[in-house]
Amino acid sequence: MLLEAGVAPSRAWEHLADSGDAAARRVTDAVARGEPVTRAVGALGSGADASWRALAAAWQVAAVVGAPLAPSLRAIASASDDARVAADEVEVALAEPAATARLMGWLPVVGLALGIALGFDTLGVLLTGPAGWACLAGGAVLTVAGRRWSARLVRKAGESGGIPGLHDDLLAIALSGGVSIDRARALVAEATGESPEADAPVLELSRRAGVPAVELLRATAALARHDARTAGRLRAAQLSARLLRPLGVCTLPAFLLLGVAPMLLSVLTTTAFTL
Numbered sequence: 001m002l003l004e005a006g007v008a009p010s011r012a013w014e015h016l017a018d019s020g021d022a023a024a025r026r027v028t029d030a031v032a033r034g035e036p037v038t039r040a041v042g043a044l045g046s047g048a049d050a051s052w053r054a055l056a057a058a059w060q061v062a063a064v065v066g067a068p069l070a071p072s073l074r075a076i077a078s079a080s081d082d083a084r085v086a087a088d089e090v091e092v093a094l095a096e097p098a099a100t101a102r103l104m105g106w107l108p109v110v111g112l113a114l115g116i117a118l119g120f121d122t123l124g125v126l127l128t129g130p131a132g133w134a135c136l137a138g139g140a141v142l143t144v145a146g147r148r149w150s151a152r153l154v155r156k157a158g159e160s161g162g163i164p165g166l167h168d169d170l171l172a173i174a175l176s177g178g179v180s181i182d183r184a185r186a187l188v189a190e191a192t193g194e195s196p197e198a199d200a201p202v203l204e205l206s207r208r209a210g211v212p213a214v215e216l217l218r219a220t221a222a223l224a225r226h227d228a229r230t231a232g233r234l235r236a237a238q239l240s241a242r243l244l245r246p247l248g249v250c251t252l253p254a255f256l257l258l259g260v261a262p263m264l265l266s267v268l269t270t271t272a273f274t275l
Contacts, residue, residue, distance in 0.1 A: 023052075038063070050162040051080040057191035061170050064187055065177025072173045075218075076166075079225065083163045086229040093236030094158050101150040101243050107251055108143045111259020121269075122262040131265055139257035146250030153242050157235040164228035165221030167192060168202065172217040181213070 016024030023044050030040035042056030058076040062069050115122035126132040167188060174184035181203060202220050206213035 050166075051077075051084070054080055054163050054166050057166075057170055057188075058173055060191045061174050061187050062177070065174050065179045065184070067173050067177035072176075075169055075173070079163055079166060079169055079221065082225045083228070086225070086232055087158075089229065090158060090232035090236050093233060094154060094239060097236075097239045097243055098154045100240075101154060101246075104243075104247055104251055105143070105147040105150060108139055108254035108258045111255045112139075112262075115259055115263045115266075118263070120263045120266040122259075122266060125262040125265045125269065126258075132262065135257045135261045135265075139254045142250045142254035142257065146246045146254060149246035149250060150243055153239060153246070157239045157242075163225075165224035168217040168221040168224065172214045172221070175214050175217070 014024075014028055017028045026044060027037065027040045030043065031037055038056045038060040041059060042053045044052035054076050055073060058072050059069070061067070062072040112122060124132075126136040170188045170191065171184055174187050175181065177184075179187070202216050203213055206216050
């Protein structure tokens with residue numbers, strides 16, 4: 001908004017820093033030390049947060065080609081917001097199956113506690129004799145394996161993979177500055193570190209159809225974000241079914257080994273001793 005009002009980029013960061021924005025303060029401090037503003041902005045991104053790095057790449061491309069900075073940054077900010085909203089929707093959708101998976105992971109421990117509560121010598125059976133040791137070792141291994149398997153499935157279902165369509169958005173910014181396609185692709189590849197071949201189908205379609213590549217690239221970027229949101233919802237919907245695998249392969253057998261088998265062995269031991 002400050003850039004659209006005509007404020008110079010450096011002054012815009014200073015105004016934000018004066019208002020108490022911690023990120024803007026880090027940028028202004030880095031610029032005061034002589035760092036380029038794009039590097040300072042990109043350094044704000046950490047871990048899986050690609051928003052600041054995307055903003056820095058857009059700033060770098062727009063500055064080189066002379067494209068309007070404010071609309072370029074607004075487009076990337078909108079793309080980042082879309083990606084963040086999609087990630088939040090997936091996280092909400094994953095909350096219930098993830099909680100169920102964590103709860104079911106305690107089932108073997110519940111079975112062990114249930115045997116003790118019912119008066120069976122469950123611990124005595126598990127800690128004495130080869131059969132008890134085998135049940136204890138097998139149940140412990142299966143319990144840990146089931147919990148790790150479930151956690152991996154939940155983590156994989158929640159992976160976002162950055163900002164979909166970012167490459168196409170950046171290329172649209174570069175082309176809007178009036179440079180050639182080859183120059184634009186080289187600039188985007190330099191700013192993002194991605195292969196310039198990723199946009200080849202869109203550019204070929206633009207050439208064959210005789211339509212401006214900029215609008216095609218923006219439409220392709222929007223479609224990529226839509227597809228990513230749909231794919232995220234689909235992964236969340238499929239997670240409940242996929243969590244049945246560790247439940248059936250690991251958790252339920254561990255429940256039988258730690259909960260049911262010790263009770264049966266306890267009954268058999270008591271019966272044999274009585275006889």
